[in-house]
Amino acid sequence: MRFAYIAAIILALAPNAHAYEIEGRHSYPTASGEVTLHIISTADINVFEPIILAFQQENPSIGIEYISASSTELMKAISEEGAVFDLAISSAMDLQTKLANDGFAQPYSSAATSSLPQWAVWRSLIFAFTQEPAVLVVSEAAFSGLPVPNTREDLISLLRIHPALFSARIGTYDVRISGAGYLFATQDSRNSDSYWRLTEVMGRLNAQLYGGSGDMIRDVASGQLAMAYNVVGSYAASRLQEFPGIRIVQFEDYTNVMLRTALIPTTATHAAESGVMIDFLATLTQRPALTALTSLPPISPRALGENNANRPIRLGPGLLVFLDRLKKKNFLEN
Amino acid sequence: MIRPFAQSSIRRRLAVQLSLIAAILSLAFYLIVRAVAGQAATDTQDNILAASATSIADALYAEQGGVVLELPYSALSMLGSISQDRVFYRVIVDGETLTGYADLPPPEPDFATYAYRGEPVRAVAVRRVISSGGQAVEATVIVAQTRLGLAAISSSISSTAAAVGIGFFLFATALGLLAAQSALAPLNRLAQSVKRRGPHDLRPVKAETPSEMLPLVAALNNFMARLKASLSQSEDFVAEAAHRVRTPLTIVRTQAEVALRRLEKPDDKKAVRAMIRAVDECSRSAGQLLDHAMVAFRTENLLTDKLDLGDLTSEVCSHLTPTAGLKDIIIRHDLPTTPQPFTGDPILLQSALRNILDNAIKYSPADSEISVSFGGDTAYEIAFSDQGRGFGCADASSLKKRYSRGINVGDVVGSGLGLTIAEAVARAHGGKIDIRENKEGIGACVLLILPR
Numbered sequence: 001m002r003f004a005y006i007a008a009i010i011l012a013l014a015p016n017a018h019a020y021e022i023e024g025r026h027s028y029p030t031a032s033g034e035v036t037l038h039i040i041s042t043a044d045i046n047v048f049e050p051i052i053l054a055f056q057q058e059n060p061s062i063g064i065e066y067i068s069a070s071s072t073e074l075m076k077a078i079s080e081e082g083a084v085f086d087l088a089i090s091s092a093m094d095l096q097t098k099l100a101n102d103g104f105a106q107p108y109s110s111a112a113t114s115s116l117p118q119w120a121v122w123r124s125l126i127f128a129f130t131q132e133p134a135v136l137v138v139s140e141a142a143f144s145g146l147p148v149p150n151t152r153e154d155l156i157s158l159l160r161i162h163p164a165l166f167s168a169r170i171g172t173y174d175v176r177i178s179g180a181g182y183l184f185a186t187q188d189s190r191n192s193d194s195y196w197r198l199t200e201v202m203g204r205l206n207a208q209l210y211g212g213s214g215d216m217i218r219d220v221a222s223g224q225l226a227m228a229y230n231v232v233g234s235y236a237a238s239r240l241q242e243f244p245g246i247r248i249v250q251f252e253d254y255t256n257v258m259l260r261t262a263l264i265p266t267t268a269t270h271a272a273e274s275g276v277m278i279d280f281l282a283t284l285t286q287r288p289a290l291t292a293l294t295s296l297p298p299i300s301p302r303a304l305g306e307n308n309a310n311r312p313i314r315l316g317p318g319l320l321v322f323l324d325r326l327k328k329k330n331f332l333e334n
Numbered sequence: 335m336i337r338p339f340a341q342s343s344i345r346r347r348l349a350v351q352l353s354l355i356a357a358i359l360s361l362a363f364y365l366i367v368r369a370v371a372g373q374a375a376t377d378t379q380d381n382i383l384a385a386s387a388t389s390i391a392d393a394l395y396a397e398q399g400g401v402v403l404e405l406p407y408s409a410l411s412m413l414g415s416i417s418q419d420r421v422f423y424r425v426i427v428d429g430e431t432l433t434g435y436a437d438l439p440p441p442e443p444d445f446a447t448y449a450y451r452g453e454p455v456r457a458v459a460v461r462r463v464i465s466s467g468g469q470a471v472e473a474t475v476i477v478a479q480t481r482l483g484l485a486a487i488s489s490s491i492s493s494t495a496a497a498v499g500i501g502f503f504l505f506a507t508a509l510g511l512l513a514a515q516s517a518l519a520p521l522n523r524l525a526q527s528v529k530r531r532g533p534h535d536l537r538p539v540k541a542e543t544p545s546e547m548l549p550l551v552a553a554l555n556n557f558m559a560r561l562k563a564s565l566s567q568s569e570d571f572v573a574e575a576a577h578r579v580r581t582p583l584t585i586v587r588t589q590a591e592v593a594l595r596r597l598e599k600p601d602d603k604k605a606v607r608a609m610i611r612a613v614d615e616c617s618r619s620a621g622q623l624l625d626h627a628m629v630a631f632r633t634e635n636l637l638t639d640k641l642d643l644g645d646l647t648s649e650v651c652s653h654l655t656p657t658a659g660l661k662d663i664i665i666r667h668d669l670p671t672t673p674q675p676f677t678g679d680p681i682l683l684q685s686a687l688r689n690i691l692d693n694a695i696k697y698s699p700a701d702s703e704i705s706v707s708f709g710g711d712t713a714y715e716i717a718f719s720d721q722g723r724g725f726g727c728a729d730a731s732s733l734k735k736r737y738s739r740g741i742n743v744g745d746v747v748g749s750g751l752g753l754t755i756a757e758a759v760a761r762a763h764g765g766k767i768d769i770r771e772n773k774e775g776i777g778a779c780v781l782l783i784l785p786r
Contacts, residue, residue, distance in 0.1 A: 101420045102435075103451045123418040123482070190407050317421035318411025324403075324433050 020069065020077040028052050028064040036063040037273050040078075041089035042071045042179075043260070048089075050293040055280050062273050071095050071179035078104050078265050086268040087277055089260065091132070091232070092179035094186075094319040096261045100125040101320060105263040106271060112279035120259060120299050122315035128259035129281035130296045131304055131312060134184045135233040136249040137217055142169065142226035143247075151253040152194045155229075159201045167205050171216040171228040174209035180258065184230040186322040187256045187313055194253075202229070214239075221246050232258065238295035250307060257304065257312040260296065344521075345514045352510030353503075360503040364495045371491035375484045379456055380445050386413055387460035387477040390425065394473055396466035401427045401473065409477075417483020422450060422457075427464070428471040440476055453480045520544050524551065536562040566631075573627035576620040583617045618692075622751040625685045629755050632682050633762035641683070643674040643714055643784070650687040651706055658695050658704070665691070667706040674714065676784060678763045686759035689752040690718050690767075690780050697722040698777075713765065714784045721777040756782060 026045050029036070041048060045068055052064050067085075069077065071092035077083040078099055088105075090096050099105055100123060107124040120128035136155070138148060142165070149155040159166055173181020188195040208225065210216045213235040216228035221243030236248050262281055264274045284291055284298035291298050304310050313319070389409045395402055403425055413421045424434035438450060441457035448455065457478035463470045520543055527541045538555035587610060594606045651667045658665050676683075694704050702721040709715045757767045765784035771777075 101422075103420070103453075123420070314411070314414070316411065316414030316418065318407055318414050320421065321405050321407045321410050324405045 019081055020073045020083065022067050022069045022073065024066075024068045026066045026068075028056060028066065030056060030060055030063045032061045034061055035270050035273050036065050037086045037270055037277060038065045038067070038084065039087045039089060039277075040067045040069055040074050040083070040085045041087075042069065042074060042091050043089060044068060047294055047296065050290060051281070051284075051296075054287065054290050055277060058280070059273075059276060062276070075099065078267070082267055084267045084269060085265050086270045086274045087262055088265055089262045090179075091258055091260045092183060093259055093261060093313055093315060094183055094323050095179060096126050096263055097122065097315055097317070097319040098323055099265075100263055101317060104266055106266050106268065108264055108271070108275045108278060110275060110279050112282040116282055116299060117301050119312050119314060126261045126263050126315055127278050127282060128261045128299055128315070129278075129284055130234070130260040131299055132258045132260060132297060133233040133250060133307075133310060134230045134256045134258065135236055136227060136229055136251065137220050137231045137236050138227040138247050138249055139220050139223055139225065140245050140247050141223055148247070148249055150249070151251055152192065152198055153253070156194060156198055156201055159205060163205060166226050168208065169224070169226040170202050170205055170207040171210055171219060171225045172202065172207055172230055174211055177211050180213075180232060181230065182322070183258065183313065183319075184256055187311075188230070191254050191256070191311070198229075217243065217246065230256075234295050234297055250309065252309050254311050255307065255309045257310050259299075259312060259315070261315070345518050348514035348517065349507075349511050352513065353507040356503050356506030356510060359506070360499040363502065364492075364499040367495035367498075368488070368492045371495070372488050375487045375491075376456070379479065379481070379484055380458060382413060383445075383456060383458035383477050383479060384460065386410065387423075387458050387475045390423065390477065391460045391462045391473065391475045394425070394427075394462060394464055394475075396464055399467040401432060401464055401466050401471065403433060405433070413477070413479055417486070419482050420451075420453065420455075420480040422455065422476075422478040424476045426474040426476070428473075432473075434476075438476055438478060440474060441478075447481070450478060455480050456484070520547060528554070536565070569627045569630050572623050576623040576627070580617055580620045580624070583613055583620065587613045587617070619751075622689065622755065625689065625755050626751050626758075629682060629685060629758045629762075632679055633758060636682075636762055637679040638677050639680055640675065640677055641680050643676045643683075643716070644669050644672075644708065646680060646683055647687055647706060647708070647716060650684055650691060654688065654691050654695065657692070661695065661698070662701045663695055663698050663704060664702075665704050665706060668708070669706070670708050674708070676714065678784075679759075682759045682762065686756040686782060687716070689755045690782060693752040694718050694720040694722070694778075694780070710783070710786075713786050714782075715768075716782045716784075717779055718781075719777060719779045723777075753780070756780075760784065 024045055026049075045066060048066065052066060056062065056064065071090050072095070074088060074090055075092070075095045075098070078085065078088055079102065088096070088099070105125040108127075109124045113121060113124070113127055116127065136149075146158070146162070146165075147154075149158050159170075173184065175182040175185045185195075185199075188198075207229075208219075210219075210228075213228075213232045216225065216231055217236055217239050219225040220228050221239070223245075233248065233250070236246070240246065240248070262278055264271055264278070268274055282299070284296070285300050287298075297303065304312065386409045389406050389412075390403070393404045393406050393409070395404075410421055410423070413419065422435045422438050424436065424438040424440075425432040426440070438457070439448065441448070441459050444459045444461075446457055448457065450457075455478040457476055460475045460477075462473045462475070464473050465471075524539065524541055524543055524547065527539065536558045538558060539551050541551075543551050590606055590610050590613065594603060594610070597603050597606060648667060648669050651665050655665055691704070691706070698704060698720045699722060704718065704720045707717045707719075709717060753767060753769075760766050760782055763784055765782065768781040768783055770779050770781070
């Protein structure tokens with residue numbers, strides 16, 4: 001009886017009997033309802049809904065079926081199972097790059113995409129539409145009387161000086177289950193040697209591992225954690241009002257900037273409408289009211305330039321290195 | 335033998351041939367640049383692929399009886415830094431795929447281009463022998479990249495080469511046209527200098543000519559010299575013949591006059607008179623032939639004496655008054671009393687005036703008048719008007735040709751040389767002969783026009 005119940009849920013969630021797991025499905029049909037764009041995305045629906053509604057206001061004839069899934073499931077759905085989607089949106093840049101490199105994406109170009117900076121497009125296949133820095137979120141209460149670290153070196157020495165204060169009170173991604181966490185960690189390891197010392201220190205202090213940014217921010221706000229390392233900045237920024245006791249620190253040595261990207265899978269049945277959506281996403285900069293609603297920072301070289309430490313993670317084959325089977329194994333072992 | 339271009343212009347042939355050469359060179363330039371650029375781009379890609387594969391091979395090491403790979407970030411990111419091409423790799427150790435794309439075929443030979451996942455890729459294989467667990471195993475690292483960036487480089491170089499090639503072709507064609515023009519300039523100059531010559535100018539061509547044209551000019555000069563010699567020979571012959579005929583004719587005439595006085599019978603007298611008239615005509619024709627030869631000779635080396643045209647004209651008139659008197663023709667001359675200065679050859683001018691007046695007398699009916707008048711403001715116009723039959727409707731300019739006569743003169747003996755001589759003299763002095771019908775309706779008017 002219980003098995004049947006679970007099966008019913010799975011069937012309800014995945015009517016086509018997919019092997020990949022989805023987290024949610026939301027329909028935004030239109031009155032005319034001629035075309036329905038199937039979007040698979042790693043973003044929570046409440047983050048993305050304002051974009052869908054604004055998009056449909058401009059394009060009332062395009063209905064939208066929004067399926068949220070984790071980045072690895074998204075990858076599996078498209079590369080292994082040939083699932084039919086018109087648009088794949090993910091924050092896992094490495095997986096998106098692999099999809100494009102392995103030939104699962106189709107090219108698209110328009111005036112809007114060519115107005116994007118060079119680092120935000122790869123091969124007319126992947127289009128970035130947000131720039132989200134990885135930040136340190138600290139609890140103001142825990143840091144009362146202590147200097148807030150501005151670099152990783154500062155952080156390491158702080159942790160070494162006050163081990164008792166931070167024991168079991170540091171949160172970071174579990175790189176084994178979080179795509180974004182793995183991406184940030186691999187970029188960290190590439191950018192500086194201090195990363196390995198930092199992980200070592202954090203490991204000794206019994207750091208807590210999380211699957212998502214939301215939980216980490218919540219625990220920092222509640223005081224359970226003194227700080228959370230490598231949190232997606234946009235999530236933290238959107239929670240500032242909700243949790244007044246937290247503070248966002250952007251490191252000055254370097255700050256990885258993750259790009260949320262969209263691509264049109266080769267299986268797409270409405271590639272033209274997908275292009276309309278990509279154009280809409282690429283021009284988010286011109287819709288400040290909308291981006292305020294979603295708290296997704298649009299692509300803006302000017303905003304990026306405000307902090308010299310900002311380093312957008314470069315799209316391209318370099319990202320494939322960390323997806324290498326052996327490499328990933330080695331990295332996780334370390 | 336067929337020569338398709340034998341008739342076409344040398345300049346066009348030169349221009350076509352030069353532009354053909356330019357086109358061939360431009361095309362060769364384009365093809366060579368494209369091939370070299372394509373090869374250079376391929377070599378560059380090969381070098382980067384080899385560097386990438388080598389750096390992967392260097393990162394292979396043996397651990398716990400197996401081969402392990404620490405894939406260097408730079409190995410793949412270096413491929414992404416020059417172009418946005420798709421990248422594939424595969425590491426094979428001891429025949430087994432260690433990591434990467436298991437279906438990526440090894441290139442044969444070590445650098446090769448083949449299709450993979452629907453796109454042409456350039457693949458490189460690097461081999462290493464690794465000691466693992468006490469025995470050597472062979473490892474092969476294959477790195478492949480699509481050729482999008484390469485195609486972009488090739489096409490940009492190709493279009494630059496094409497633009498340069500077209501520019502070169504246009505420039506070379508323009509230069510070729512100029513070269514053809516300037517190479518043919520001496521020929522045009524020669525043609526112009528020959529064309530500008532008068533009808534009787536048979537002097538050798540002395541214009542400066544390029545060495546290639548010297549044989550042509552020499553042949554032309556040689557030909558003209560022969561022509562001139564032949565012409566002067568025939569003129570000499572005519573003059574000689576006329577001269578030789580005239581003297582015996584004079585003797586015949588004198589003898590005939592002597593015989594006429596002795597004859598009594600009117601029939602005999604009539605016959606001898608006719609004979610005398612024929613001898614006169616004959617002698618006159620011989621004189622004209624002599625005149626003509628003399629004119630041809632003298633105009634070549636024209637004398638420039640100062641003389642008075644009025645005097646000359648009145649002299650000729652009085653000289654011919656007896657001849658006119660034979661036909662009861664009155665020569666009325668209305669000549670200016672003031673001097674009419676002119677520079678020229680008096681003998682030629684006399685001959686011209688005499689021939690015109692002689693013609694007028696010959697074609698005037700008996701008991702008529704010939705008026706000789708002087709006029710003209712910008713040029714001397716000496717007009718001879720008679721009351722004869724005119725020239726009929728014959729073309730005025732053809733009358734001035736040698737041996738040509740009016741169409742209504744069948745009954746009068748004549749050679750047709752008179753006006754030709756006058757015309758030659760007038761031309762030699764920069765003037766001309768004008769022929770028109772008489773204003774009073776009957777007769778003709780011949781004008782000798784000479785520059786003042």
